[in-house]
Amino acid sequence: MQSSxxxxxxxGGESVEHQGLYLRQDLRSxxxxxxxxFVYANFIVSLDGRIAVPDPxxxxxxxxxxxxxxxxxxLFQELAVQADVLITxxxxxxxxxxxxxxxxxxxxxxxxxxxLGEWRRSRGLSDYPAVAVLSRSLDFNVPQPxxxxxxxxxxxxxxxxxxxxxxxxxxxxxxxxTAGENGISGKTLVDELQTAGYRFIYSTxxxxxxxxxxxxxxxxxLYLTFASRILGGDPFSSIVEGPLLGSPADxxxxxxxxxxxxxxxxxxxxxxxxxQEHTPE
Numbered sequence: 352m353q354s355s356x357x358x359x360x361x362x363g364g365e366s367v368e369h370q371g372l373y374l375r376q377d378l379r380s381x382x383x384x385x386x387x388x389f390v391y392a393n394f395i396v397s398l399d400g401r402i403a404v405p406d407p408x409x410x411x412x413x414x415x416x417x418x419x420x421x422x423x424x425x426l427f428q429e430l431a432v433q434a435d436v437l438i439t440x441x442x443x444x445x446x447x448x449x450x451x452x453x454x455x456x457x458x459x460x461x462x463x464x465x466x467l468g469e470w471r472r473s474r475g476l477s478d479y480p481a482v483a484v485l486s487r488s489l490d491f492n493v494p495q496p497x498x499x500x501x502x503x504x505x506x507x508x509x510x511x512x513x514x515x516x517x518x519x520x521x522x523x524x525x526x527x528x529t530a531g532e533n534g535i536s537g538k539t540l541v542d543e544l545q546t547a548g549y550r551f552i553y554s555t556x557x558x559x560x561x562x563x564x565x566x567x568x569x570x571x572x573l574y575l576t577f578a579s580r581i582l583g584g585d586p587f588s589s590i591v592e593g594p595l596l597g598s599p600a601d602x603x604x605x606x607x608x609x610x611x612x613x614x615x616x617x618x619x620x621x622x623x624x625x626x627q628e629h630t631p632e
Contacts, residue, residue, distance in 0.1 A: 537567025
């Protein structure tokens with residue numbers, strides 16, 4: 352299969368290799384003023400803006416497998432490998448016990464991603480990033496891959512969360528941190544991770560967690576893969592869910608590439624956007 356993709360922005364039009372596209376961005380070289388963490392998130396979306404579709408089993412929504420593909424997943428992992436800590440949700444850990452639809456915790460055991468494990472080791476990083484789980488219900492157990500004492504696990508929750516569950520998760524090796532009264536504060540989340548020594552934070556979670564990162568004004572970069580399919584379906588699930596933002600979250604395009612190969616040779620776009628301070632009119 353052809354591996355090259357076309358650079359559309361910044362203008363140039365040259366072909367580049369698909370593999371290594373996001374590694375070449377070298378996120379770990381980014382230094383923000385004051386040394387604050389660099390926070391980034393990633394989604395794949397359909398042309399009608401969906402990241403998930405109705406799930407008849409749960410009566411909710413589930414990952415839109417109609418738009419996921421190996422080439423996007425490779426780039427997802429190129430972002431993950433550069434992180435100090437991955438943000439995920441309690442829902443993911445609940446599903447992990449049943450067999451995850453997407454493996455986030457032991458990726459480099461897969462021969463397809465062994466080079467990424469070597470990338471981390473060659474830079475003196477831990478074998479895997481730490482993990483930060485956001486949950487109000489705390490209705491999950493710590494899976495075996497996260498019980499490794501060499502791998503830090505944080506659970507961020509609220510003052511209203513069940514005290515017994517906090518104690519139980521702490522007994523399973525998690526550092527349980529209260530990050531808000533009724534909801535988790537994105538700013539508190541990032542401040543706590545910075546205090547723990549982490550500078551590069553990758554959100555692999557869903558639209559509600561993106562909302563709290565936006566309201567906390569801590570998200571620096573957004574990665575979007577646009578798949579060339581329209582899905583439809585109710586309920587509608589997009590990259591962000593929650594109340595109307597108090598002020599718009601402004602972004603400026605950083606890069607754009609066209610990949611003609613996937614899925615089914617329809618082609619897809621890889622877009623990167625950097626957060627800008629909102630200037631009221």
